[in-house]
Amino acid sequence: MTVSHLPTWARLAILAVLTxxxxxxxxxGLQEYTLSILTLGLFFAVYAMNxxxxxxxxxxxxxxxxxxxxxxxxxxxxxxxxxxxxxxVCVAAGAGAAVIAGALLAFPALRLRGPxxxxxxxxxxxxxxxxxxxxxxxxGGEIGIAVxxxxxxxxxxxxxxxxxAAAITAAILHLLVRSPFGLxxxxxxxxxxxxxxxxxxxxxxxxxxFCISAFFSGLAGALMVFYLGTASTxxxxxxxxxxxxxxxxxxxGRRTIFGPILGAIFMVAAAEYLRPLGGPLSEMTVALIxxxxxxxxxxxxxxxxxxxxRRRAA
Amino acid sequence: MLIQLxxxxxxxxxxxxxxxxxFTLLYGVSGILNLAHGTTLATAGIMxxxxxxxxxxxxxxxxxxxxxxxxxxxLVTYGVIIRPLxxxxxxxxxxxxxxxxxxxxxxxxxxxxxxxxxFGDVPVSVPQLVPGIVEIFGVRTPISSVLxxxxxxxxxxxxxxxxxxxxxxxxxxxxxxNPKALxxxxxxxxRVHLVVWAIYGGLAGIAGVLVAMILGVSPSGGMELTATAxxxxxxxGLGSVGGTLIAANLIGFIETATxxxxxxxxxxxxxxxxxxIVLYVRPQGLxxxx
Numbered sequence: 001m002t003v004s005h006l007p008t009w010a011r012l013a014i015l016a017v018l019t020x021x022x023x024x025x026x027x028x029g030l031q032e033y034t035l036s037i038l039t040l041g042l043f044f045a046v047y048a049m050n051x052x053x054x055x056x057x058x059x060x061x062x063x064x065x066x067x068x069x070x071x072x073x074x075x076x077x078x079x080x081x082x083x084x085x086x087x088x089v090c091v092a093a094g095a096g097a098a099v100i101a102g103a104l105l106a107f108p109a110l111r112l113r114g115p116x117x118x119x120x121x122x123x124x125x126x127x128x129x130x131x132x133x134x135x136x137x138x139x140g141g142e143i144g145i146a147v148x149x150x151x152x153x154x155x156x157x158x159x160x161x162x163x164x165a166a167a168i169t170a171a172i173l174h175l176l177v178r179s180p181f182g183l184x185x186x187x188x189x190x191x192x193x194x195x196x197x198x199x200x201x202x203x204x205x206x207x208x209x210f211c212i213s214a215f216f217s218g219l220a221g222a223l224m225v226f227y228l229g230t231a232s233t234x235x236x237x238x239x240x241x242x243x244x245x246x247x248x249x250x251x252x253g254r255r256t257i258f259g260p261i262l263g264a265i266f267m268v269a270a271a272e273y274l275r276p277l278g279g280p281l282s283e284m285t286v287a288l289i290x291x292x293x294x295x296x297x298x299x300x301x302x303x304x305x306x307x308x309x310r311r312r313a314a
Numbered sequence: 315m316l317i318q319l320x321x322x323x324x325x326x327x328x329x330x331x332x333x334x335x336x337f338t339l340l341y342g343v344s345g346i347l348n349l350a351h352g353t354t355l356a357t358a359g360i361m362x363x364x365x366x367x368x369x370x371x372x373x374x375x376x377x378x379x380x381x382x383x384x385x386x387x388x389l390v391t392y393g394v395i396i397r398p399l400x401x402x403x404x405x406x407x408x409x410x411x412x413x414x415x416x417x418x419x420x421x422x423x424x425x426x427x428x429x430x431x432x433f434g435d436v437p438v439s440v441p442q443l444v445p446g447i448v449e450i451f452g453v454r455t456p457i458s459s460v461l462x463x464x465x466x467x468x469x470x471x472x473x474x475x476x477x478x479x480x481x482x483x484x485x486x487x488x489x490x491x492n493p494k495a496l497x498x499x500x501x502x503x504x505r506v507h508l509v510v511w512a513i514y515g516g517l518a519g520i521a522g523v524l525v526a527m528i529l530g531v532s533p534s535g536g537m538e539l540t541a542t543a544x545x546x547x548x549x550x551g552l553g554s555v556g557g558t559l560i561a562a563n564l565i566g567f568i569e570t571a572t573x574x575x576x577x578x579x580x581x582x583x584x585x586x587x588x589x590x591i592v593l594y595v596r597p598q599g600l601x602x603x604x
Contacts, residue, residue: 061412108594115347115552116597118415119544123586126541130583190406239537243419250416280435284427291395291420294413298403 008178012171015258019167026156035159039227041268042162046169046220048248048260050213053173055246056255057182058209059189060110064121065217065245067105067128070237072098072218077145077231078138087149091222098218099211106210110203122239129237144232151226158227165223166261169216173257176212185209186255247290253300262301319567319574321453327566328463329524331559332470333539334546336517339473342490342553343510349418350391351518352539353425358384358519359526360429360533363438373443377465377523384519385512387425392511395421422537429533439530440523462524469520470559473513486510490553542582545589550599557601 006014026035047065054062076094079085085093109120132139139145152158176182188195188202196202225231235241244267252263267286274282297304337351348354361383362376371379395417399405405413429435442458450460477483488496489506497503525531525539546565550557565585573581592600 055412059412061415063415112593112597115411115415116548116593118412119548120590120593122541123545123590127583127586127590130580130586134580134583243423246416247420278431280427280431284424284431287420287423287427291417291424294417294420295398295402298405298413 008175011174015167015170015174019163022163023160026159032155035155037268037272038265039155039159039162040224041265042159042166043220043224043227044245044248044268045166045261045264046216047245048252048264049166049169049173049257050216051245052249052252052254052257052260053177053209053213055249056257057177057185057189058206059192060206060210061118061246062121062210062213063118063239063242063246064105064124066237066239066242067121067124068098068102068214068217069221069241070125070128070233071101071214072221073225073231073236074132074139074145075218076222077147077225080147080149080226081145083148087151087226090149091151091219091226094222094225095215095219098214098221102210102214102218103207106207106214107203110206110210122242125237125239125242129233132233132237140232142233144230144235146230147225149226150229151223161223162227165220169220170257170261173212173216177257181205181208247286251290251293251300253302256300256302259300259302266301315574317451318453319570321450321455323563323567323570325455325459325463326528326570327563328466329521329528330542330546330566331562332466332517333521333525334543334558334562335470335473335555336514336521337543338547338550338553338555338558339486339517340510340514341547342555343486344396344507346396346414347418347544348391348514349415349540350387350422350425350536351543352541353422353429353533353536354384354387354391354515354518355522355525355539356531356533356536357387357425357429358522359440359531360433360438362440362523363526363531364433366441373441373527376440377520380523381516381519384517384522385515388511388515388518389508391418391421391515392507396511422540426533426536433533435533437530437532437535438526440526442527459528462527466521466524469517473517476513482509486513538582542585545585548599549589549592551601552599554599554601557599561600 025038047069050068051062051065054060072094075097076087076090079090079093080087084090105121105124109117112120133141136142151161177186184195184200185205187198188200188205192202221236225236228235248263248267249260250263251266252261253259270286270289271282274285277285293300297307299306333355337348341347358380362371362373362380365371365379366373366376396414399410399413399417403410403413442456443461444457446457447454448457448460449455475483477487485496485501485506486509488501489503489510493503496506522531531539542565546561547558549565550559550561568584568588569581572584
C-alpha cells in the first residue's frame with residue numbers, strides 16, 4: 001500500500017509523526033545557521049502551499065502572493081513599531097488584514113478570465129510597493145521598518161513556531177482539499193464551464209479559496225516579520241519573491257499541498273548550496289532546474305514518486 | 315510647461331508604441347503572453363550598449379544589431395520554451411496557459427541573470443544617435459530623441475504595410491483570425507509561427523535599443539518593462555494593435571505628466587491604477603473584442 005492510497009487520517013498521522021521528528025532537530029546538534037535556514041524554508045513552505053491551493057485546485061495563477069504576505073507583514077510591523085499591541089495581537093491583525101485585502105482584490109478580479117487575474121495580482125504587488133515607498137515616513141520606505149518586539153529570541157523556539165505554522169497549514173489545507181469544498185474547487189479549476197453548469201457559484205468558491213490562502217499567507221508573513229525583526233519591500237513585497245514561491249510549488253508538485261513543502265525546502269537549500277556561484281549564477285541555475293522539472297516532471301517531485309510507483313507496479 | 319509635457323509625451327509614447335506592438339501581435343497570432351518581453355528588450359539594449367562600447371559599431375548599426383539580437387532571442391524563446399511545451403506535454407488549455415506564463419517567467423530569470431552575470435546588473439544607456447538640440451514650440455529637445463520617435467513610427471508603419479499589403483503578412487493576419495481554416499487552406503502553421511516570432515523579436519530588438527537610448531535598461535529592469543508593456547497591451551485590448559497604439563500614447567502621457575507634476579519615481583503608479591480600474595470596468599480593454 002502506498003501513500004497515495006492511504007485514507008486522510010493516516011496521512012495526517014504521518015504528517016504529525018514527521019512534524020514531531022522535525023521538532024527534535026534543534027536538539028540533535030544542528031548548527032544554529034542550518035536551523036535558521038530551515039526556519040525560513042518552513043515559512044516559505046507556508047507561502048508555497050497556499051499558492052498551490054489557488055493554482056493547483058482553483059486553477060488561478062496568483063502572481064501576487066507577496067501582496068497577501070506583505071499586507072500581513074506590514075500590518076504587524078507597523079502596529080508593533082508604533083507600540084499598539086503585543087506581538088501575538090499584531091500577528092492576528094496581520095492575518096486579518098491580509099484576508100480583507102485579499103477579498104477586496106479578489107472579489108472584482110475573479111470575474112476576470114484567463115491571464116487577467118494573474119495580471120491584476122501582479123500589478124497589486126507593484127502598486128503596493130510604490131505606495132510603501134511613497135509613504136516612507138510611516139512604512140520605512142525602501143529601507144524597511146524595524147520591529148521592536150520579538151516573540152522569541154531562542155532559535156529553537158523560532159524554528160518550532162515556523163514548523164508549527166507549516167504543519168498546521170499543511171493539515172488544514174489537506175483536510176480542505178479532501179473535503180467536498182476542495183473537490184468542487186478542483187472541478188472548477190479543471191473545467192469551469194462544466195462546474196458552472198452543475199450549479200456551483202464559481203466566484204464564491206474561488207473567493208473563499210483566495211481568502212483562506214490570504215489568511216495563512218498573512219499569518220506566516222506576520223510571524224516572519226517577528227522572526228527577522230524587520231519588514232522590507234525586498235523580502236515581503238516583491239514580484240521576484242512571488243516568482244520563487246511559484247517555482248517552489250511547481251518543483252514540489254502542484255495539486256498536492258505536501259509537495260510545495262519539499263519544493264520550498266529544496267529552494268532554500270539550493271540557494272544556500274549554490275551560494276558560492278554568486279547571486280546571478282545561482283538564481284539562474286535554480287530557474288533552469290525549475291524549467292527542467294516543469295518540462296520533464298510536470299507533476300513535480302511528488303509526481304516523480306507517482307511515476308516510479310507506476311513503473312514498479314507495471 | 316504644458317507644451318513641454320506634450321513634447322516629451324509624444325516622444326516617449328512613440329517608443330512605448332513600438333515596444334508593445336510586437337507583444338500584442340504575438341498574442342494576437344499565437345495566443346502567447348511572453349512574460350520575457352521586457353527582458354528581450356533589455357537583452358537587445360544591453361547588446362547594443364556593449365557593441366558600441368567596443369568601439370567598432372556606431373549607434374545606427376547598433377539598432378540593426380539590436381534587431382538581430384532580439385530576433386535570435388525571440389526564436390530561441392519559441393524553439394526552446396514555447397514549442398516544446400506545446401508538443402511535449404499533453405496539457406489542457408487552462409493548464410497550458412498557466413504553464414506558458416510560468417515557463418516564460420523562468421526564462422525571464424535565466425536571461426536576466428545570464429545578462430547580470432555577463433555584463434553586471436547595472437543600468438546602461440546607449441549613446442544618442444546624433445548630438446545637438448532642436449527647439450520644438452520653444453521646448454529644447456535632443457535631435458536624437460526626435461529621430462527615435464520618427465523612427466519608431468516608421469517601423470510601425472512598415473509593420474502595418476507588411477501585415478495589410480503583402481501576402482505573407484495577410485497569412486499572419488489570417489492566422490490570428492482562424493488558424494484552423496488556414497491549415498485547411500494548406501498553409502504550414504508552424505512556419506507562420508516562426509515568422510511571427512522572428513518579426514516579434516526584431517521589433518522587440520529595435521525597441522530595446524531605442525528604450526536603452528531614451529530611458530536606459532538594466533538586466534533586472536526587464537520585468538518592469540514587461541509590466542509596462544502588459545499594462546499598455548491590456549489597456550488597449552489584448553491582440554488589438556490599434557488599441558495598443560492608442561493605449562501606448564495614453565500611458566506615455568500619463569507617466570510623463572506624473573513625472574513632471576508629482577515625482578519621477580512615481581511615474582509608473584497612475585498607469586497601474588488606471589489599468590486596474592479599466593480591467594474591472596471593461597475587462598476586454600478599451601478597444602478589445604470579447
